[in-house]
Every structure is written in structure tokens, then in C-alpha cells.
Amino acid sequence: xxxxxxxxxxxxxxxxxxxxxxxxxxxxxxxxxxxxxxxxxxxxxxxxxxxxxxxxxxxxxxxxxxxxxxxxxxxxxxxxxx
Amino acid sequence: xxxxxxxxxxxxxxxxxxxxxxxxxxxxxxxxxxxxxxxxxxxxxxxxxxxxxxxxxxxxxxxxxxxxxxxxxxxxxxxxxx
Amino acid sequence: xxxxxxxxxxxxxxxxxxxxxxxxxxxxxxxxxxxxxxxxxxxxxxxxxxxxxxxxxxxxxxxxxxxxxxxxxxxxxxxxxxxxxxxxxxxxxxxxxxxxxxxxxxxxxxxxxxxxxxxxxxxxxxxxxxxxxxxxxxxxxxxxxxxxxx
Amino acid sequence: xxxxxxxxxxxxxxxxxxxxxxxxxxxxxxxxxxxxxxxxxxxxxxxxxxxxxxxxxxxxxxxxxxxxxxxxxxxxxxxxxxxxxxxxxxxxxxxxxxxxxxxxxxxxxxxxxxxxxxxxxxxxxxxxxxxxxxxxxxxxxxxxxxxxxx
Numbered sequence: 119x120x121x122x123x124x125x126x127x128x129x130x131x132x133x134x135x136x137x138x139x140x141x142x143x144x145x146x147x148x149x150x151x152x153x154x155x156x157x158x159x160x161x162x163x164x165x166x167x168x169x170x171x172x173x174x175x176x177x178x179x180x181x182x183x184x185x186x187x188x189x190x191x192x193x194x195x196x197x198x199x200x
Numbered sequence: 201x202x203x204x205x206x207x208x209x210x211x212x213x214x215x216x217x218x219x220x221x222x223x224x225x226x227x228x229x230x231x232x233x234x235x236x237x238x239x240x241x242x243x244x245x246x247x248x249x250x251x252x253x254x255x256x257x258x259x260x261x262x263x264x265x266x267x268x269x270x271x272x273x274x275x276x277x278x279x280x281x282x
Numbered sequence: 283x284x285x286x287x288x289x290x291x292x293x294x295x296x297x298x299x300x301x302x303x304x305x306x307x308x309x310x311x312x313x314x315x316x317x318x319x320x321x322x323x324x325x326x327x328x329x330x331x332x333x334x335x336x337x338x339x340x341x342x343x344x345x346x347x348x349x350x351x352x353x354x355x356x357x358x359x360x361x362x363x364x365x366x367x368x369x370x371x372x373x374x375x376x377x378x379x380x381x382x383x384x385x386x387x388x389x390x391x392x393x394x395x396x397x398x399x400x401x402x403x404x405x406x407x408x409x410x411x412x413x414x415x416x417x418x419x420x421x422x423x424x425x426x427x428x429x430x431x432x
Numbered sequence: 433x434x435x436x437x438x439x440x441x442x443x444x445x446x447x448x449x450x451x452x453x454x455x456x457x458x459x460x461x462x463x464x465x466x467x468x469x470x471x472x473x474x475x476x477x478x479x480x481x482x483x484x485x486x487x488x489x490x491x492x493x494x495x496x497x498x499x500x501x502x503x504x505x506x507x508x509x510x511x512x513x514x515x516x517x518x519x520x521x522x523x524x525x526x527x528x529x530x531x532x533x534x535x536x537x538x539x540x541x542x543x544x545x546x547x548x549x550x551x552x553x554x555x556x557x558x559x560x561x562x563x564x565x566x567x568x569x570x571x572x573x574x575x576x577x578x579x580x581x582x
Contacts, residue, residue, distance in 0.1 A: 126335050126407035127418040169421075176340035178403060192337060192405075196421030199334065199365060199406020200318055200377050200397060208485050208557035209568040251571075258490035260553060274487060274555075278571030281484065281515060281556020282468055282527050282547060297447035300467070308472035308523050314543075315465045316536065317450070322458035373458050386466065387578065390544045393464075397536060428537065 125194035141187040148181035207276035223269040230263035287345045291368040310359040310382035314389040318377040327412045331371045337405035348399040356388040402429045441518040460509040460532035464539040468527040477562045481521045487555035498549040506538040552579045
């Protein structure tokens with residue numbers, strides 16, 4: 119299984135902060151994103167946003183990054199702290 | 201008259217913190233320096249030091265700067281504050 | 283626990299933080315601090331406060347990584363980064379970065395470097411409370427540009 | 433009297449100075465401070481303290497001029513410069529520069545600019561007390577180079 123977490127505006131728009139998904143057929147961040155986008159029209163729109171950032175196990179990564187069972191993957195808008 | 205003041209290592213080496221000098225025959229900082237240097241061998245050595253800085257009426261200036269009666273002229277080593 | 287990083291809801295004391303950076307530290311003559319506070323306006327809109335969300339775990343890892351890079355690039359002594367989370371009002375402190383060094387330029391550069399990368403890499407998000415209600419802040423392209431300049 | 437500059441024998445409180453910079457100032461989100469302290473060594477010699485001499489009148493004029501230039505180059509809010517004179521011991525604070533701004537880079541740049549020019553233009557001189565007795569500090573060529581980079 120893969121743990122997927124969402125933050126900030128994305129979390130609110132999805133109305134979801136966390137879900138788990140089977141790691142079958144998912145080998146990269148881009149593939150996970152595809153699968154999440156297929157859940158509904160709204161999810162597709164939100165995951166088509168090219169400014170969305172992703173992290174695997176707390177490291178910022180891009181779409182080509184591999185995903186393995188047990189990983190924690192996060193999606194979130196550009197950060198605005200400081 | 202011109203008021204001349206000295207600071208830090210220069211003040212100690214001259215054993216003088218302040219003197220007044222006639223403004224006759226002195227129209228620039230360089231000329232004042234010449235006249236001070238002529239006071240003794242020791243003064244000459246100290247005023248020949250090219251790293252010496254000068255100020256007229258509290259503004260840092262170079263040797264070509266004009267001097268008028270009533271001015272306050274200062275000579276001092278490179279500054280080391282902060 | 284990494285003593286250099288603190289993510290906290292509570293306010294902090296600049297004086298206490300600087301005292302800790304200087305304590306038993308007679309080798310570093312320079313201390314540079316940055317403090318960021320909630321401003322009363324953003325893009326002309328009147329702001330009454332902020333809510334700060336973050337990603338626990340990743341926040342600390344990301345800041346530790348930024349501090350490590352700063353230490354490899356400049357000759358610095360001690361570092362402290364504090365970032366507050368939760369509800370904050372106008373004028374309240376949000377973020378503190380303190381850096382000590384022997385020579386002042388190292389502390390200035392490392393401090394600004396840490397802030398610039400915190401701004402674009404550390405997972406914090408601000409939601410502003412304005413007259414028009416609440417809204418998530420947009421990231422600024424200028425922040426990306428600043429980070430890329432290093 | 434220029435409220436932005438203080439030449440004093442007494443110590444100062446970083447917290448109090450920053451509080452003054454931030455008081456009734458909700459427009460500036462950024463505060464950068466520099467604090468310089470007496471280090472315990474210089475060029476490998478063990479230092480026990482310093483005596484700071486200055487040129488009253490010129491000191492204030494020179495610092496006011498540096499602050500004016502900083503204000504013309506960056507969009508900054510408030511500025512405070514404190515420089516101590518007289519006898520100082522290891523670890524004691526010598527100099528404080530505080531700058532506020534809307535956007536952090538202005539405060540960082542203006543603060544370092546003020547320190548870099550204070551170092552080469554403000555008439556202060558340090559005499560160190562070491563094991564070998566007292567000696568006037570030599571100016572550093574690197575300080576001239578830093579000021580010329582702006």
C-alpha cells in the first residue's frame with residue numbers, strides 16, 4: 119500500500135487529507151497522479167494543475183521519481199511559509 | 201587659524217591630540233600635511249605614511265581638498281570599528 | 283532531536299534565542315538574525331491574520347537539509363530556525379533565523395540563503411484572513427527567482 | 433538628535449532595540465539585525481578585551497551619511513545603528529545594526545551595506561588587550577574590498 123497525503127488548498131478542494139492506495143500498477147509519482155486524477159472530474163482538474171508539488175518520504179521529487187509499497191507520497195500547492 | 205586633531209595610533213605616536221595652526225600658506229590638506237611633517241623627523245615619518253586618512257569638518261577627504269580658516273582638519277589611521 | 287529547528291505554535295523570544303546562540307561562544311563575533319512578522323496588508327488587501335499549515339516530518343527534514351547546505355557553503359557557527367504554525371495575528375512573529383559566524387559576511391549570506399530556500403522548499407502554507415474572507419496565499423515567482431540566484 | 437544613531441559606552445538590549453523598530457510598525461514584515469561582539473581571538477592571539485576610541489561629531493555624520501545612502505538604494509523602513517565606545521571585554525556587544533523592510537532582501541542588503549561602510553568609513557579605532565600588551569588593530573584589506581563591491 120501507498121500512503122498519500124494532501125495539504126493546504128489541495129486538501130480543502132479534494133476534501134481529503136489522507137488516503138491509502140494499492141501500489142499495484144504504480145511505479146512512479148506520475149503514475150500515482152494519473153490514478154488519483156481518474157477518480158472524478160474534479161480530481162482530474164486538480165491533479166492536472168502543473169504547479170502542484172510532490173514529495174516521497176518527505177523529499178521533494180518530480181514525476182519520474184519511483185514509488186514503492188510503504189512509501190508516503192504527498193501532493194501540495196507551492197509552499198508559502200516564512 | 202585651523203584646528204587640527206589626531207586620533208588613535210597617530211595621536212599616541214605624536215603624543216598630541218589637538219593643535220591649532222595658522223591658515224596662512226595652507227590652501228589644501230596636502231599642504232597642511234607638509235607643514236606638519238616639517239615639525240620634526242618623527243612627524244615627517246608619521247605623515248609620510250600613505251595609509252593615513254584625513255577629514256575636513258567631519259567629512260573624509262583627500263589631499264587636494266581645500267582648507268579655509270576656521271576648518272577642523274583630522275588625521276587618523278584607517279578605521280577599525282564595527 | 284535537532285536543536286537547530288523548532289516548529290511551534292507558541293511565540294518565541296528573540297533575546298532568548300540570541301542568548302542561546304551566543305552562550306559559551308566567544309569565537310563567533312557576528313550574529314545575524316532575521317525575524318518575519320505578519321504584515322497588515324498583502325497586495326493592497328487588509329489582512330487581519332493568518333493560519334499556518336505545515337507537513338510535519340517533511341518540514342523538519344527540509345529545513346535540516348537547507349541548514350546543511352548553508353553550513354557547507356559558508357563558515358558559520360551556530361544556526362537556529364523557528365517557524366510558527368497555527369493562528370497568528372497582525373504583528374506576530376512567524377519565523378526566526380539566527381546565524382553566528384567569525385566573519386560577518388558568512389552569517390549574512392547563510393541567513394538570507396536559509397530564508398530564501400525556506401520560502402520555496404519548506405512545506406508551510408499560509409491562509410490569510412481578510413475582509414473578503416479566508417484565502418490561501420499564492421506563491422510568488424520572485425521567491426523562486428531569489429532561490430535560483432544562489 | 434538623530435534617533436537612528438547612538439554612540440554610547442553603555443551596553444544595549446537587542447530585544448529593546450528590535451521592539452522599538454517594530455513598535456507601531458505593521459507594514460514592515462521583515463527585521464534583520466546584526467550584532468558584533470568582542471571575540472576571544474584575532475590572528476591567533478588571545479584577546480582579553482578592547483578599548484574603542486572614536487571621533488565625536490564625525491562618527492555621527494559619517495553614520496548618518498551611510499544610512500542615507502542605504503535608504504536611497506533599498507526600500508527600507510526603520511534603521512538603528514548603535515556603536516559602543518570605551519573599554520569592552522570578551523563577549524560584550526560592540527555594534528548593532530537593525531533594519532526593517534516590507535520585503536526581506538531590502539533589509540538584508542541594507543543591513544550588510546551599513547556594516548560594510550561603517551567598517552571602512554566611520555571613525556572608530558580598536559585597541560586590543562592581549563597577552564603581549566596593548567596594540568592598535570590594523571585595518572583589513574578585505575574590509576575595503578567588501579565595501580567596494582557594493
